[in-house]
Amino acid sequence: MNVITIYPERMVLILFFICLVSNAQVIEGVDYSSRNRVDHTFDMAGDDVFGQHFPSENFTFKDKVTGITVNALTTSRHSNSKMYQTHPQWTADGKYIIFTSNRTSKNGKGGRLHYAISMENFEITQITTGANSGRDFHLGWHKNVAYKFVDNQLIEIDLETLISDSQNNKIKKAEDYEKIIATVPDTIHTSGMGLDADENSVYFSSKIKDNVSAIYKIDFKSGKTIKLIEVPFRIGHLQANPYITGELMYCWETGGDSPQRMWYLSIDKKGQVKNRPIYKERDNDWVTHEVFMGxxxxxxxxxxxxxxxxxxxxxxxxxxxxxxxxxxxxxxxxxxxxxxxxxxxxxxxxxxxxxxxxxxxxxxxxxxxxxxxxxxxxxxxxxxxxxxxxxxxxxxxxxxxxxxxxxxxxxxxxxxxxxxx
The missing domain is CATH 2.120.10.30 (TolB, C-terminal domain)
Structure with a gap:
């Protein structure tokens, strides 16, 4: 019986070689490793992997009526949606569009997560994960960050570092890119978010009881939650003025028409709050989809x-x-x-x-x-x-x-x- 002696250093080399071959996807002598992400084109895996990349799905076509070229940025089998029009869609540097998708949802399980699509090559990066994906996502006006509520914590996400690390295959845990700004008292349920123009505070609404809502402000420096006003209706579509600090617009939300939809709240330098209707409606007016225009x-x-x-x-x-x-x-x-x-x-x-x-x-x-x-x-x-x-x-x-x-x-x-x- 012949005995073959394998020295420890050679064993390491053999194991290393086996790992290389297994990871390289060499089949019948052909190495397919350079294309090992092609199977993600239609999201068939549906795995929730923080920081993962999806190849470009974009498809350009000429409109059959106008002849103008349209770029479909997503074409997967899942539901992909831009964020609501009252909020910023592009990162502050203009390099990425942030959108939501249920592409990691399996058999109806799992919610929508957030993704960044490159304006340069249209590749897609997953930027939130699991139950920690948060609510009321809002991009920074001037910084490449995002804000979200997780339970009652206001969290800032360093999008610039997150996306850079993902591109360089140095992605860390989701929490490593997050900073807790403030914790809202448990008695208050946060809903909606507006980021102040100076990016030193956010506003949100909360239901007090049936047909009574309130607007609150979170100050980043102190971490305090400050109640600004109560109104006798449900608040919706809260949005801060992107240009002027201490101003925000919100609506009387009914899911349809309302007696007076648009309202404006402002806070002066002394902290005094003023609240007023804007565009006083007539009986046969149905106002909808208000946004800032400067x-x-x-x-x-x-x-x-x-x-x-x-x-x-x-x-x-x-x-x-x-x-x-x-x-x-x-x-x-x-x-x-x-x-x-x-x-x-x-x-x-x-x-x-x-x-x-x-x-x-x-x-x-x-x-x-x-x-x-x-x-x-x-x-x-x-x-x-x-x-x-x-x-x-x-x-x-x-x-x-x-x-x-x-x-x-x-x-x-x-x-x-x-x-x-």
């Missing part, structure tokens, strides 16, 4: 999709919140416009319709209208269908319109140039 203006809709509303002129309006000057920006056919957003210079408005058409409107000439793309809600002629709400947002540089679409799947995110000429 430091002194808001943009909103007067809905026109049912007969009783057509007593008044409906369409997209802007309001100077300092002077109450109102400006009409036009109305579309077949039920009218639905959501709206504007370029930072306030020159152009993006308005959509119930049947999935997206228009560019000259803010100074309501007759100067251009159809950018269509077909994104093929089955819909009203707001009450299951197809995606476009919820369009304009990029910080004013060049792109980001929106949800049901053209290919139940929900994808796409971008189209604001000025394709």
């Amino acid at each position: 430091p002194d203006h808001i943009l909103f809709h007067l809905m026109g999709h049912i007969d009783r509303l057509k007593v008044n002129q409906t369409g997209i309006y802007s309001l100077n919140i300092r002077t109450n000057d109102l400006k009409f920006h036009g109305q579309a056919d077949d039920g009218g416009y639905w959501h709206c957003n504007a370029t930072p210079d306030k020159k152009w408005i993006a308005g959509d319709t119930f049947d999935g058409k997206l228009y560019r409107i000259n803010a100074n000439d309501p007759n100067d209208v251009k159809l950018l793309t269509q077909g994104h809600r093929l089955m819909s002629v009203s707001p009450f269908s299951k197809e995606a709400h476009m919820h369009q947002s304009v990029s910080p540089d004013g060049k792109w319109v980001l929106f949800n679409s049901s053209m290919f799947t139940s929900n994808d995110i796409m971008i189209v140039p604001m000025l394709p000429e």
Whole structure:
């Protein structure tokens, strides 16, 4: 019987070689390791892995009606959605769009997580994980960070380091990129989030009892939660003025029409709180989807999709919140416009319709209208269908319109140039 002696240092080399071969995916003499992430293209694995990468899913196509090139940033079999139009969509440096997806949900188990898609190569990075993904996600206005509530803790996420580490295969645990800013008392349930323009505080609402809500402020320096006001209705769509500190807009939320939708709260240098309705509604006004349009203006809709509303002129309006000057920006056919957003210079408005058409409107000439793309809600002629709400947002540089679409799947995110000429 022959005995073969294997020295310890040779054993290490053999094991190392075996590991290399097993990780290299060499099959029948062909090394497939360079393509070992291709199977993630359609998310078939569905694994929740913090910091993982998905190959680009983007697909560019020319709109069949307008001829304008549209870029579908997601095309997977899952539901991918941009964040709500009242909040920033791009990281502060403009390099990434943050969106949500249920691509790691299996058999209906597991919720939506957050992902960053590169504007350079359209690759996707997972940036939240599991039950710790948080609520009321809000990107920084000026810093590459994000804020979220986990239970009653306000947490800041260092997105810049997280994404960089992920790209360099140096990803750590999710908690290593998080900093606890403050803890809200257990008696208060946080809902919604608005980040103050100076990024030193956030605002949120909370239900006190049926038909009574309150707005609170969390001060980053002291960590204190301060009650600002109570109102006799449910609060929704709370958003801070991105340009001026101590100001925020919110709405009387009903899930539909309300007696007076839009409200404005401001805090002066002495800490005094003022609360007032903005655009005082008439009986046949249905106001919806308000957003900021610069430091002194808001943009909103007067809905026109049912007969009783057509007593008044409906369409997209802007309001100077300092002077109450109102400006009409036009109305579309077949039920009218639905959501709206504007370029930072306030020159152009993006308005959509119930049947999935997206228009560019000259803010100074309501007759100067251009159809950018269509077909994104093929089955819909009203707001009450299951197809995606476009919820369009304009990029910080004013060049792109980001929106949800049901053209290919139940929900994808796409971008189209604001000025394709």
